[in-house]
Amino acid sequence: MSVMSEGAELAIGSTAASSCQPSSASVGDYIALMKPRVMSLVVFTALVGMILAPGHLHPVIGFTALLCISVAAGAAAALNMWYDADIDAKMRRTAHRPIPRGRITPGEAFGFGITLAGFSIALLGLLVSWLAAALLAFTIFFYVVIYTIWLKRWTPQNIVIGGAAGAFPPMIGWAAATGSISIEPCLLFLIVFLWTPPHFWALSLTRMDDYARAGVPMLPVVAGVEETRRQILLYSIALALTGATPWLLGYCGAIYGVTALLAGAAMIALALRLRGEREGKRAHRAAGRLFGFSILYLFAIFAALLVDAGISGQALTGP
Amino acid sequence: MAREPGKIVLTPEQQRRRRARSIAIALALGALVILFFIVTLVKGPAVLNRPL
Numbered sequence: 001m002s003v004m005s006e007g008a009e010l011a012i013g014s015t016a017a018s019s020c021q022p023s024s025a026s027v028g029d030y031i032a033l034m035k036p037r038v039m040s041l042v043v044f045t046a047l048v049g050m051i052l053a054p055g056h057l058h059p060v061i062g063f064t065a066l067l068c069i070s071v072a073a074g075a076a077a078a079l080n081m082w083y084d085a086d087i088d089a090k091m092r093r094t095a096h097r098p099i100p101r102g103r104i105t106p107g108e109a110f111g112f113g114i115t116l117a118g119f120s121i122a123l124l125g126l127l128v129s130w131l132a133a134a135l136l137a138f139t140i141f142f143y144v145v146i147y148t149i150w151l152k153r154w155t156p157q158n159i160v161i162g163g164a165a166g167a168f169p170p171m172i173g174w175a176a177a178t179g180s181i182s183i184e185p186c187l188l189f190l191i192v193f194l195w196t197p198p199h200f201w202a203l204s205l206t207r208m209d210d211y212a213r214a215g216v217p218m219l220p221v222v223a224g225v226e227e228t229r230r231q232i233l234l235y236s237i238a239l240a241l242t243g244a245t246p247w248l249l250g251y252c253g254a255i256y257g258v259t260a261l262l263a264g265a266a267m268i269a270l271a272l273r274l275r276g277e278r279e280g281k282r283a284h285r286a287a288g289r290l291f292g293f294s295i296l297y298l299f300a301i302f303a304a305l306l307v308d309a310g311i312s313g314q315a316l317t318g319p
Numbered sequence: 320m321a322r323e324p325g326k327i328v329l330t331p332e333q334q335r336r337r338r339a340r341s342i343a344i345a346l347a348l349g350a351l352v353i354l355f356f357i358v359t360l361v362k363g364p365a366v367l368n369r370p371l
Contacts, residue, residue, distance in 0.1 A: 022329050026336050027343045060361045064354060123351075127358050 023108060029098040033081055033109055034074030034116075041298065042073040042169045045192060048302045049173030049185055052309055057177045061128055065176035068124035069169055071116050072136050076143040076165070078113035082106050083148050091210040113144075124176070132176040139168040153215070156222040163196030164189075170302075187246055192298065194239040198232045198271065199294040205229075205274075205287035225283075229275045232290070236271040240264025243301055252308045259304035263297045 046069045050062055057065075081088065081099055085106050088094035098104040104112075117140050125133030147162030155161075167189045174185035204211055204218040205228060211218040220228040243264045247257030270290040277283040329337065 022327055022333050022337075023340075024333055024336060025340070027339050030340075030343075058361050060357055064358060067354075127355075 021105075023105070024102075025098065025104045025108060029103045030112060032098050033078045033104060033112060035077035035081075036074075038077060039070050039073045041295070042166070043070045044299065045188070045302055046070075046169035046173035048305055049170030049188055050177045051173075052184070052188075052305060053174045053177035055178055062177070065124060065128045065132065065173065068120040068128070068133075069136065069172055069176075072120040072124075072140055073169075075113045075116035075120060076140045078109050078116065079140075079144045080148045082109040082113060083144070084152070085109075087153075087214045087216060090214040091207070093207055093210055128176045129179050131179055131181070132172050135168060135172045135175055139165055139172065142168075154217070156217050156219040158217070159200040160197050163193050163200075166196055167192035184246075184251060187242075187251070190242050190245075191239070191301070194235060194242050195294065195298055197235045198239065198267070199291065199298075201228050201232050201235075202274070202287045202291035202294060206284055206291070229271075233268070233271040233275055236267045239297075240268055243297075246305070252305060253312055255311065256301070256304045256308040260301050263300050266293060267297055 043066055047066060050057065050065065081097055084094075085099040088097050089100035094100065099106055099109055117137075121133050121137045121140070124136055143162070143165035147158065147165055151158040151162050170188035170192065171181060171185040174188075175181055201219055204220050205225065208218075208220050208225075212221045219231060223231075240260075241264070243260040244257065246252050247254075247260055267290075270286070270293055274283070274286040274290050277286040
């Protein structure tokens, strides 16, 4: 498949066709373009990375860093919607997005995304840290070019590798606070990285027809439901073990340890139940339940890291 | 209202949305100015010191 795929051709074609039409986009359409719900998870994990980092960061500088990270997440989402407008129009879950609905032209979305990306990177570099800005730029590049343009339409491992983009925010938060990177933010990265496959594959099990219609090679479409359930279980086990690692290595206390163990056990139990429910509504419900719990899992263990650090009064540092 | 050839006339709804977009851009730029001002106060002379 050429890099200039159907998505970009549609985007460029629509841009040319609609360049002389007045825009009908509202402010709300532009906010929807930034995927605000996804942004909340990005901001939360970045905030945790920032708070857990050793040293003191002035609240205004911390707020600026979070603002830049959230705007950059919105920029990446807008560029993703620009490129994937053709796919989004074919899927029920995404057909209501501003571009498929005709509220925003692909050209407007592209301009919006590029502008926000440039501003957020420059602002983070000028006001906070150039290392954090470089990581932010790489994250946007990874999400838009590596995941959206290259991997998403090419391989069933799309969200495994592409998941790295969503795992960078705690590392960027840490870099913003310290101006450096160490083993601790890499652990946070690994947790989010391993969390992504079971989270998205559980969702894709409930939306298989959508992905098949759009021609996106998600694992259930390409390798089948059974293989997807097996992979979800394997990744859930890896996630549960990795989730407990900060406690096992002595980086944080019992509150985090208990939370990570309980949440990890629940994740594995739900993955096992999903494997046991072969077909019908019960299987669909089991996938939906695992998807919902996976969001809770990430919030819970990152919140536990915060509580643990707040009680001990210490940063996330080794024994 | 007679429409001049080659000129785009916005509907009232399009005008309303354009105004809302313009206000949003103005607010964002104003917020950016305030942010730069506050960060300059917070950093003081160190505002020019940007460690990697």
